[in-house]
Amino acid sequence: MARVRNRFAEDLGKLGNKLLGFLSKMENQGLMPGVTSWLKVTILGLIVSSVTALSLHAQEPKVLCYIAIPIPEAEISELTASPNPAAGADTVVVKAKASVVDPDLDSNFISSAYLQFAADTISIPAWTSDGAFDEAEEDIEARVYIGDMEACTTWVYLYVNTSRHGWAEQCVQLIITEPDSTSEAE
Ligand SMILES: [Ca+2]
Numbered sequence: 001m002a003r004v005r006n007r008f009a010e011d012l013g014k015l016g017n018k019l020l021g022f023l024s025k026m027e028n029q030g031l032m033p034g035v036t037s038w039l040k041v042t043i044l045g046l047i048v049s050s051v052t053a054l055s056l057h058a059q060e061p062k063v064l065c066y067i068a069i070p071i072p073e074a075e076i077s078e079l080t081a082s083p084n085p086a087a088g089a090d091t092v093v094v095k096a097k098a099s100v101v102d103p104d105l106d107s108n109f110i111s112s113a114y115l116q117f118a119a120d121t122i123s124i125p126a127w128t129s130d131g132a133f134d135e136a137e138e139d140i141e142a143r144v145y146i147g148d149m150e151a152c153t154t155w156v157y158l159y160v161n162t163s164r165h166g167w168a169e170q171c172v173q174l175i176i177t178e179p180d181s182t183s184e185a186e
Pocket residue numbers: 128130131132133134135138
């Protein structure tokens with residue numbers, strides 16, 4: 001029974017981490033700043049106390065690191081989206097450089113990359129310009145279809161993973177505009 005409780009406490013802790021990530025993402029985008037802060041404090045507080053209560057109940061000496069902030073073992077730089085503003089384009093090309101923090105570490109390389117729009121869970125695949133995720137530094141490229149999106153300002157998140165389970169994320173603001181704003185800009 002103690003094991004089940006511990007397991008549940010662990011899952012709850014993980015949920016708390018995910019929730020924190022999601023709320024922080026919303027907060028970064030300035031979406032409902034007051035509400036997200038309140039939610040963070042309230043819900044996460046509840047989870048912390050539940051995890052603590054469950055762990056105490058389990059009567060097993062166990063330290064739960066509830067907000068484990070992982071050290072990203074990769075870095076993203078030069079993240080761009082083009083054209084931006086989109087000015088009626090139906091596809092935007094996202095580019096970036098991704099590198100592992102410790103290239104001297106054995107078999108440590110950028111192993112995959114994908115994109116997500118803010119508040120969306122659909123993953124858009126990204127590739128390397130040389131066609132293979134196999135080096136400590138990779139030029140990342142992705143084509144994002146936006147032809148079905150309304151004019152708006154949104155954020156595109158790039159996530160990269162390393163062969164040693166490290167990761168990094170970074171976002172770029174994308175302004176989706178109607179075609180006629182091109183002629184104004186030119
Ligand atoms: Ca490569």
